[in-house]
Amino acid sequence: MHVIVIGVVSLITMENEEEEEVIGEVEAMKSVYESDCIILRSIPPHFHLSLKPRTADVQSHQFVEVVLDVQATPQYPKEPPSVALLDCKGLDQQRQNYLLNHIKTKANELSPGLMLVALCEEAAEKLSAMNHPDGDCPLCLFPLVPEDHQSETLPFMKLMSCFHCFHSECIIRWWNWLQSSKQTGSATSNNAAAHPNHGNSEKLEEGVGNCPVCRKPFHAKDLDHVLDLVGSHSSRVSLNNDEVNNDEIILQSEHEIIRKQRFEAILCLQTENNGLIEPKKDLVILPGMYLPQQVTAPESTLTKEPDEIEQHERDPPAVGSGKHVSGTSNGSSSSGNRNFGARRNRGRSDHHSSSTARHPRKPVQQWVRRDNP
Amino acid sequence: MTSSSAASRKNLSKIACNRLQKELVEWQVNPPAGFKHKVTDNLQRWVIEVAGAPGTLYSNETYQLQVDFPENYPMEAPQVIFLHPAPLHPHIYSNGHICLDILYDSWSPAMTVSSICISILSMLSSSTVKQRPEDNDRYVKNCRNGRSPRRQGGGSMMTKYDN
Numbered sequence: 165m166h167v168i169v170i171g172v173v174s175l176i177t178m179e180n181e182e183e184e185e186v187i188g189e190v191e192a193m194k195s196v197y198e199s200d201c202i203i204l205r206s207i208p209p210h211f212h213l214s215l216k217p218r219t220a221d222v223q224s225h226q227f228v229e230v231v232l233d234v235q236a237t238p239q240y241p242k243e244p245p246s247v248a249l250l251d252c253k254g255l256d257q258q259r260q261n262y263l264l265n266h267i268k269t270k271a272n273e274l275s276p277g278l279m280l281v282a283l284c285e286e287a288a289e290k291l292s293a294m295n296h297p298d299g300d301c302p303l304c305l306f307p308l309v310p311e312d313h314q315s316e317t318l319p320f321m322k323l324m325s326c327f328h329c330f331h332s333e334c335i336i337r338w339w340n341w342l343q344s345s346k347q348t349g350s351a352t353s354n355n356a357a358a359h360p361n362h363g364n365s366e367k368l369e370e371g372v373g374n375c376p377v378c379r380k381p382f383h384a385k386d387l388d389h390v391l392d393l394v395g396s397h398s399s400r401v402s403l404n405n406d407e408v409n410n411d412e413i414i415l416q417s418e419h420e421i422i423r424k425q426r427f428e429a430i431l432c433l434q435t436e437n438n439g440l441i442e443p444k445k446d447l448v449i450l451p452g453m454y455l456p457q458q459v460t461a462p463e464s465t466l467t468k469e470p471d472e473i474e475q476h477e478r479d480p481p482a483v484g485s486g487k488h489v490s491g492t493s494n495g496s497s498s499s500g501n502r503n504f505g506a507r508r509n510r511g512r513s514d515h516h517s518s519s520t521a522r523h524p525r526k527p528v529q530q531w532v533r534r535d536n537p
Numbered sequence: 538m539t540s541s542s543a544a545s546r547k548n549l550s551k552i553a554c555n556r557l558q559k560e561l562v563e564w565q566v567n568p569p570a571g572f573k574h575k576v577t578d579n580l581q582r583w584v585i586e587v588a589g590a591p592g593t594l595y596s597n598e599t600y601q602l603q604v605d606f607p608e609n610y611p612m613e614a615p616q617v618i619f620l621h622p623a624p625l626h627p628h629i630y631s632n633g634h635i636c637l638d639i640l641y642d643s644w645s646p647a648m649t650v651s652s653i654c655i656s657i658l659s660m661l662s663s664s665t666v667k668q669r670p671e672d673n674d675r676y677v678k679n680c681r682n683g684r685s686p687r688r689q690g691g692g693s694m695m696t697k698y699d700n
Contacts, residue, residue, distance in 0.1 A: 302646075302647035303556075303611065303646050303647060304552070304555065304556055304559070305556060305559040305560065305563070305649075306555075306559065337552075337612075338612060338646050341609070341612045374645075376645045376646050376647035377645075377647045379645070
């Protein structure tokens with residue numbers, strides 16, 4: 165009898181310990197995710213977690229978002245918790261299932277351990293890997309991100325309110341169409357059928373539109389950045405004289421030349437490492453290695469000699485300090501990093517310089533020559 | 538009546554052409570259930586056969602839809618009408634014109650022929666009575682433009698089918 169009582173007591177303390185561990189885990193969740201995590205119940209744990217992709221501190225690089233509902237049974241941690249998607253943006257049914265299955269598989273793997281934080285981290289990792297828009301532009305029906313990697317990828321954008329993505333050109337064409345129909349109003353009767361009704365027109369005047377896919381209202385200022393982009397794109401196509409001159413001035417500016425050289429230095433380093441982006445540890449003598457470049461690049465340095473030298477002295481340490489290099493080259497490496505948005509954005513802004521950078525100075529030759537001595 | 542208005546129609550823009558070709562390919566791969574596209578070489582006018590959904594008032598009946606695309610499709614909605622004989626339905630006039638908001642004010646360029654078809658079938662399927670719109674005679678008599686009803690109908694007839 166006595167023995168049995170002791171047994172029960174130890175069982176109770178064991179359960180209490182376990183319970184305390186779970187409570188501790190929920191506390192950990194709170195401190196890791198802060199306001200993103202809403203604890204509905206501590207024992208057994210039940211919480212909502214709002215997850216955003218890790219690669220996107222910048223909102224404009226974010227194409228997906230989910231709210232997870234994680235609910236454990238009293239048997240937790242012996243039994244894995246159940247996970248459901250409460251809300252999500254930017255994921256179609258197929259991708260939702262894919263993400264959910266991945267989390268569930270992971271939960272079974274981690275079972276019967278305490279897993280809440282680890283599981284949520286796994287979900288965040290997976291979501292980050294899926295942070296790219298999927299499918300076709302709803303307006304032209306051509307893929308947002310061509311799968312064959314050969315067709316030209318057109319710039320696209322996302323509405324902040326619903327995360328629906330469109331080719332920038334397509335949505336601007338539609339927006340301009342709405343604006344012009346609004347202006348011509350009901351005066352034209354032939355195309356009247358396509359004109360927005362009164363309710364819509366009023367909204368447009370307030371600078372609000374409705375997503376063509378889900379009709380969720382969005383602010384016209386969401387489109388501002390692409391309006392600029394499409395503007396510059398079309399001016400590049402039409403080759404307006406003033407714009408060309410402007411481009412030339414910019415491309416030949418000292419700042420741009422310095423930028424090109426820095427880019428080439430990184431490119432060389434990458435070539436040297438056979439595409440590897442981690443700089444070698446023994447490249448401490450970097451400044452000397454880049455000296456020949458100064459000699460072989462007189463055309464751009466005729467008048468700017470002192471600045472150039474100064475630049476080169478400043479430049480190499482920046483190249484050598486691993487973080488800088490890997491950060492920059494990650495952005496332009498094609499595989500591994502699935503953050504298409506970030507990549508594209510960078511490609512867009514660097515488009516002029518990166519393509520023109522190779523022309524005037526023939527980096528390959530320089531590289532060969534530099535290698536020889 | 539409808540052919541005359543279609544003949545005066547402007548040719549499809551390049552963008553409209555690309556988009557329609559894309560839609561046609563998608564349709565061939567994955568046609569909406571209950572619909573058959575009658576193949577012609579005219580990209581600007583599609584004739585589509587609709588089969589009434591089983592278990593509805595229109596089961597075992599087939600009708601023909603004519604879809605005419607404007608120059609600026611998909612910014613502008615296509616004109617969609619039933620060819621004679623049009624189904625008896627409270628929102629379909631005897632001349633084939635259809636009262637459906639997505640074909641007019643609620644059109645969005647993200648919609649496709651396929652999504653229109655599904656909306657029309659859904660409109661047919663939800664009908665509980667086979668009859669013409671109340672103002673059918675007046676409407677058909679006054680209708681000159683060959684275009685499906687809009688505003689003239691007063692809006693009260695419009696069926697909301699968002700899909």
